[in-house]
Amino acid sequence: MDFGLYTAVKGLLASQRSLYITSHNIANSNTKGYTRQEGAQRATTPFNIPGMGFLGSGTEIYNVIRIRDAYVDIKYWNESASMGEWSVKMDILTEIEKLFGEPSDSSFRQYLDDFYKSLEDMSKNPANMSYREPVRENALAFTKHINGVAQRLIELRREVGFAIDARVESVNSLASQIAILNRQIYANELEGRHANDLRDKRDLLIDELSKIVNIRVHESDDGKYRVSIGGVTLVDHLDVSLLKAEEDPSNGNIVIKWGNGSEAEVHGGELKGFLDLYNGDGNSNSYRGIKYYQNRLDEFAAGFAKGFNEIHRLGYTLGDNGYGVTSGINFFAGSGNDPDNIRAINITISDEIMDDLRNIAAASNPEGSPEDNGNLLNLISQRNTGVGFGFNSTPDDFIKSIMSNYAVDSIQSKRMHETQNLILKNIESKRSSISGVSYDEEMANMVKYQQAYIASARMINTLDEIMDLVVNNLGLFGR
Numbered sequence: 015m016d017f018g019l020y021t022a023v024k025g026l027l028a029s030q031r032s033l034y035i036t037s038h039n040i041a042n043s044n045t046k047g048y049t050r051q052e053g054a055q056r057a058t059t060p061f062n063i064p065g066m067g068f069l070g071s072g073t074e075i076y077n078v079i080r081i082r083d084a085y086v087d088i089k090y091w092n093e094s095a096s097m098g099e100w101s102v103k104m105d106i107l108t109e110i111e112k113l114f115g116e117p118s119d120s121s122f123r124q125y126l127d128d129f130y131k132s133l134e135d136m137s138k139n140p141a142n143m144s145y146r147e148p149v150r151e152n153a154l155a156f157t158k159h160i161n162g163v164a165q166r167l168i169e170l171r172r173e174v175g176f177a178i179d180a181r182v183e184s185v186n187s188l189a190s191q192i193a194i195l196n197r198q199i200y201a202n203e204l205e206g207r208h209a210n211d212l213r214d215k216r217d218l219l220i221d222e223l224s225k226i227v228n229i230r231v232h233e234s235d236d237g238k239y240r241v242s243i244g245g246v247t248l249v250d251h252l253d254v255s256l257l258k259a260e261e262d263p264s265n266g267n268i269v270i271k272w273g274n275g276s277e278a279e280v281h282g283g284e285l286k287g288f289l290d291l292y293n294g295d296g297n298s299n300s301y302r303g304i305k306y307y308q309n310r311l312d313e314f315a316a317g318f319a320k321g322f323n324e325i326h327r328l329g330y331t332l333g334d335n336g337y338g339v340t341s342g343i344n345f346f347a348g349s350g351n352d353p354d355n356i357r358a359i360n361i362t363i364s365d366e367i368m369d370d371l372r373n374i375a376a377a378s379n380p381e382g383s384p385e386d387n388g389n390l391l392n393l394i395s396q397r398n399t400g401v402g403f404g405f406n407s408t409p410d411d412f413i414k415s416i417m418s419n420y421a422v423d424s425i426q427s428k429r430m431h432e433t434q435n436l437i438l439k440n441i442e443s444k445r446s447s448i449s450g451v452s453y454d455e456e457m458a459n460m461v462k463y464q465q466a467y468i469a470s471a472r473m474i475n476t477l478d479e480i481m482d483l484v485v486n487n488l489g490l491f492g493r
Contacts, residue, residue: 090441114417125159167307192216230242330376331377343375
């Protein structure tokens with residue numbers, strides 16, 4: 015009789031523990047990173063009763079397991095890295111697109127149109143100062159626009175550099191937290207039980223880490239947990255190898271290195287996206303990042319100034335009597351009025367033009383009339399021929415080529431982001447269907463375990479009544 019009660023009590027306890035697990039699932043249904051848990055139930059060792067054979071001794075909950083698919087996790091971490099990379103590139107390229115402002119009233123093309131329009135107006139009356147003033151002002155507005163875009167590109171690249179440092183710090187912080195959890199999980203699982211909630215916390219950290227950088231995760235049979243980047247171990251169970259971001263003095267690029275000085279192979283994640291945007295100059299099939307657009311803008315500024323100056327130097331300035339006087343004057347210059355060191359950040363109007371509007375060399379003949387506009391017409395026609403510019407094309411075509419490049423890059427980043435987003439959502443959906451908490455399923459389990467609990471309780475009552483009958487009433491007949 016005691017044996018039967020013992021069996022019923024174990025059934026009661028098993029149902030009770032299953033209800034506890036169900037309650038835990040429902041309570042954490044909205045907890046980020048939580049994995050649905052399930053009681054692992056089995057029949058206990060039967061008793062061998064002589065003359066009867068083996069008699070079952072009941073059931074037990076011997077472990078609480080997480081319902082999780084390792085393959086889906088690996089897929090998620092791989093795709094999360096790609097998602098992080100293209101999300102970063104899409105956002106930054108959108109910022110670059112806004113900087114160039116094409117097409118709009120504040121675009122390169124608009125400033126260029128205004129400048130050449132003022133040259134055309136001046137060609138109608140080159141001796142009149144009121145026609146020369148707009149040329150200088152529109153040229154100054156044009157150069158300041160180039161300066162402004164160049165400055166914003168510098169600031170954007172600096173911000174990306176800060177973002178790289180922040181991501182490296184995040185990787186190191188997450189790696190240290192994972193190592194701490196590894197210690198706690200290992201200590202709690204020495205007896206063979208699963209530290210499910212601690213494992214959920216660790217997997218959530220891995221989710222965050224996978225978005226920042228490409229990782230590989232491996233857990234050995236002895237419970238040792240390792241995380242690697244490009245084949246090099248970041249977290250070796252309890253030990254952590256930290257990353258650092260260093261600037262290469264030879265080219266100004268940022269390189270991610272391990273503590274021992276070797277270069278880390280970053281092939282995905284937000285960190286890869288930021289590195290491509292910071293370092294990419296478009297050479298040797300490298301990514302066209304901010305550096306590429308800075309170089310192209312420098313090429314435009316230097317090439318445009320070079321070609322314009324060459325023709326302007328051939329013309330003659332306006333003298334006191336209205337005839338040509340001096341030639342060889344540059345229209346554009348760089349820092350220190352240097353025409354040979356012009357970049358997008360420093361292109362401006364030469365001091366000679368800024369100081370005296372008469373130095374705009376409109377005439378082509380030193381002995382011509384005050385209305386001589388021959389050199390001015392050469393400057394205007396140069397825009398359509400492109401002859402003499404340092405980029406071997408018209409200014410408009412060169413600007414179009416820059417716009418086309420970032421349009422292609424921007425469209426690619428948006429498409430890749432949309433594709434990765436779709437892939438990741440599909441994996442998240444599959445992951446949720448496996449590991450997520452379903453209210454309907456948990457309610458069904460609650461009813462099932464409740465009925466099992468009630469049945470075990472009734473069995474105990476029945477056995478108790480039988481025992482009471484045997485002990486207190488059996489043998490009283492006839493007394």
